[in-house]
Amino acid sequence: MRRYSPQYYSPPRRSYGGGGGGGGGGRGRSPPRRRKEQNNGSLLVRNIPLDCRAEELRAPFERYGEVRDVYIPKDYYTGEPRGFAFIQFVDSYEAAEAQYHMNGKIFAGREISVVVAAETRKRPEEMRQRTRVREPSDHGGRRSSYYGRSRSRSRSPRYPSGSRSRYRSRSYSPAPRRRGDSISPSRRRRDNPRSPRDLPPVRDGDRRPYSPGYDNVAGPNENGDGYDKKPMREDKDGRDHWRSPDRASRSPSGSRSRSAELSPARSR
């Protein structure tokens, strides 16, 4: 057992919670009574131009602290920006500072509202329910209580296949490296002849609904078999039938006969 003195961490409270100019304060989500830390330092920036980039947002915010990440959520299906962004600071205190200073500032000709974000991102499952539009029952009663999000049903609300490549259609700005930003050539593939920026991130092919950390998703498992379960086949041999711990590649470089190729036989 380790004895630890309960050190009360009292963060300097700023006046962002109360009267945040109408838009700032009323989050309506978590009760303001909670003295919980702001959060991880995530700010929600509202009313940003739709064509705003993450880096553009990042610049003014970085003045108040180290910005860890800037993320501009986009519509899942349409892929269009929704008009707000998240700025995640490394330090929540700096985030508060930035929030205080940037709230109501004019950014790109618009008055942005900066508030403290609620918690963290959402999981695709939750997003699905939120994004999905319930089909109105035929027997009267159309219930579209979601903004105008009822997009055409031309596209089946099927699973997005979760084929969002991490290195593609990402609207967040990666942390700028202090030292020479030398991006791997394979990563900066900008020569996409199509440049389907407008295309929705939905794609066919790999239908992997993105298994999050939550492993208790006993839902569509009607098969009882579990697709994620690895079919452990027991071979008669039961021995290395696909991987030899000793005979496989031992070289960290991958090439095993590397020395033979690189090393010129020095005969002299």
Next chain:
DNA sequence: GTTGAGCGTT
């Protein structure tokens, strides 16, 4: 290492 489909979009 995170993840990106994040709450406040007309």
